[in-house]
Amino acid sequence: MPGRIRLRQALKPYAYFIPALLVAYLFSYRPFLKTLANSVSLVNYSGRILEFVGLENYRGLFADKNFQTSLINTFRFTALFVPIDVVFCLVCALLVYRKRRFNALNETLFILPMAVAMTSAAIAFRALFNPTIGVINHLLGIQIQWFNDPAWAMTTIVVLSVWMALGFDFLLLLAALRSVPRQLVESAQLEGAGRGSIFLRIQLPLISPTLLFIVTTRIRDGMLLSGPVLVMTEGGPFRSTQTLIYQMYIEGFKSGNYSMGSAISVVVFVLTFTMILLAFRIERKGVFYQ
């Protein structure tokens, strides 16, 4: 009897993990392994594996013009979105981080977009960017065919994404800037340091962990971009906004091509993973912790 009680006591800690492990298995690890398996197999319409085909799907994928477009577009989006987002949010944070009158008001204005869900925002921006009746062309006095011109369509997605990311990233940078010790900045000022050098030599190094966090999560978001594309441009015009996850969705659900869809998933996994590893390498070299 005491032995059984002791056994029950010993097993108790593990019981707490049962729900989490069940979910992790069902909706993370199992689908991951099956995606890997699908990507090297021929899969039928109901998702059953018919035969092993080795790297055939990947060969097909990388030879596919369509996929190359998705890959380039995904990188193009990320290369535009991440730097613009970081610089813009940093500028906003630098403008209001000192507690002064009216700054609190502007702070609220900057974070309000957070309350708007992506689909609502995408519909609103579609109207704002409308080439003929849209407010943006009118107010800027320009005549850009935002959704008909392959050169400009991605810009609309970038603008929407930066607008949606602003609240969160701005708040992170604001908190980071405010945690920089005042004495450091003040003593630098006494020694005659200008604003530029205070920013570059004191503030920037001290907020670098936050910057790295933002860059990493936003690169990941960039690699996974699909929602705004689905709602605003449907990948067009001429596939100029078609991204990897968008193509995976089309291959998987519109064309029923699970093998191709899974191969694209694996490419996305590899890309996100590499980007995160890269960020950690940069962290070891360039990021300064207090």
Add this chain to the structure above:
Amino acid sequence: MMNRRFAFDTAKLIVATVIGLVVVFPLYYIFAGAFYKIGEFTAYPPTLFPDSFQLGNFIRALRDTLLIRFMGNSLLVASVGSVLRMTIAVLCAFPMAFLRFKGKNLLFFLVLGTMMLPSDALIIENYLTISRLGLVDTYFAIISIYLLAPVQMFMLRQAFKTIPQTYREAAAIDGCGDFRFLTLIVLPMAKPIVLTLTLQSFVTIWNTYLWPLLVTNDPAMRTVQVGITMLGFAESLDYGPTFAAIALILLPSLSIFLIFRKKIVEGIAAGAIVG
């Protein structure tokens, strides 16, 4: 010197205000547009302020679509989903912080490891799982992939660790078991972080789009985010009813956002520390 500083601050304030107004403009446009008649949308130059506060668009949005149903669905899915998500995370975080047992690190990394597998890239297989289980068009399907929150589990563990072990020993002497210790002592003590994380989960599930789009076919099962893109007003330039619908969705989320602003800000700052 003082003057230059004042000028600099004023310049900063002006730039910040201009940016702030530009940032809020789309929000303003949604609410203004909710009152536009179709002619005001197609007018040139574009209308920036509604002619009248007519409620026709709101009536059409409420009468001709399932908007209320969509909002109910989202509310249900987000509240039940976020509570389940927090429960699962708390159950993991508790033994991680308080109990000693073999394989603790392995279990920790098994749960945290799911972070490396973004759910957007798993949707094909997850969809097949849901459809094989016959769960398409169910509320469970919509929340299923959000039940595990590795980052939040990690943050809860960190919060629980700040509670001294001696509390648990004292509770044990008084005959309080582990589970009761968790519900009666740990959770009340960690209430702020638990609330913040639940709120975050609520927002995450409320805002999700791609996954509910896939697992719902029946219009009556759609969430707000999916439903709003499929309102089906025939005239493509007649944004009015759509904008009215968006405005109606925005009202509750904007008010919640402004009420819980401090909590949300705290949560984000706490998240940054983990990152």
